[in-house]
Amino acid sequence: MTIRDWDGIALIIGAGDIGKCMSNHLTTVSPNLDVFVCGRNLKSQNSIYLDLENDHSFISFENQISLFKKPLRLVINTSGFLHSNIVKPEKRLSQINRSNIIKNLSINAIGPILIAKSIEKFIRADLPFSFASLSARVGSIGDNSLGGWYSYRASKAAQNQLLKTLSIEWRRKFPFSVVSILHPGTCDTRLSKPFQSAVPKGKLFTPAQSTEYLVNIISEQKPSDSGKFVAWDKSLIPW
Template sequence: MKIRDWEGIALIIGSGDIGNHVSDYLTNIAPRLDVIICGRNLNSNNGIYLDLESDESFNYFEKKLSLFNKPFRLVINTSGFLHSNQIKPEKRLSHVNRLNINKNFSINAIAPILIAKSIENYLRPELPFSFSSLSARVGSIGDNNLGGWYSYRASKAAQNQFLKTLSIEWRRKFPNAVVTILHPGTCDTKLSKPFQSSVLKDRLFTPAKASEYLINIISEQKPTDSGKFIAWDNSVIPW
């Protein structure tokens, strides 16, 4: 996929550290793409407001998409939820509660597939198109050897299943589309900050470096690769 040569619209979902750096990197390497950030906290006037937990906001999002006269070529979902002041990853079963589960699933599992649903009507079957979303290695059931983090793990596993299923449907509808599920590694962001102590220094990536890894992986994907769960180093992660 020669993203550097693509012309059209690129949507970056999520206005956090990774989302902003992905936007900057794409803007530099693909000058013919109009890169637009979508999220709740926007620093740009040409961004699109999107609250991933609001159906009304998704309706607004779709109306904004309908106004573009260029083709959509690239969508990268960089959003995710792990913790807040009130919600922490569960270390054991006694910590599990409905609030944790609902919050993790709302952003990590439900939102990505609703983003795909919103964009589908505006895709052109004849054009190469890439839909990518950030997952996490801890969402792998086969790679789960430590336990804990019930809601986060389960929500990421659910996202993986949603997007694997999407890749099969879109293979029929949009033969030039690629759906990629990405593990960016551990990035030095607010999301991972409380959990970085056990991460080796050479495996703690800056958002800028992680963004390069992600875009380079996306650029190498072909339609036959659609539906894969891939790590930052281009290795395939077991489901």
């Protein structure tokens, strides 16, 4: 039985391009899952407010989950931070500053593990459950041959370590659970828009393409796959 057959609640964290596409896709392929998008500035009925940088927001988030009558089966974190009008990826050491590092870590590393902390009490040990979070190949220490992007690389590497550690604890608590650390490829989103010029032809995916790749991976994974760092093409990425 795959997630396409599961009955229960699915939460998509992040209302960006991939998050919205993920919600629409799951609603189509998993008709027995009630899919809710979680994030800020959401107005649809199937939405839950969550600010990853506000601890009080997680309390409200947990209260909303506690109201569900169906079991929590799937949580996918699609949120991430790379740049803003003020913060840019560092090309060299001289561009590093404390606030940039903290901003990246707050959303890309601390956010995902706090999501896991909030949902833990709602996971049933007798049912298959999947928690997936989007990482990035540039978060691989072993694969780093270009340098640069200090804060973003470090924050994704930190997320990888936190979720790898989580997978070990949950393997004991929830034997049917899977923790997935996923690289969606370079996707044509607002996050990657300023940096797409160097992407090889055929390697810039639409949100729909990335979504399909990732859902297929999640659907096929078994508990023995928990804690792996997996790319969109199902290849394993070195830590």
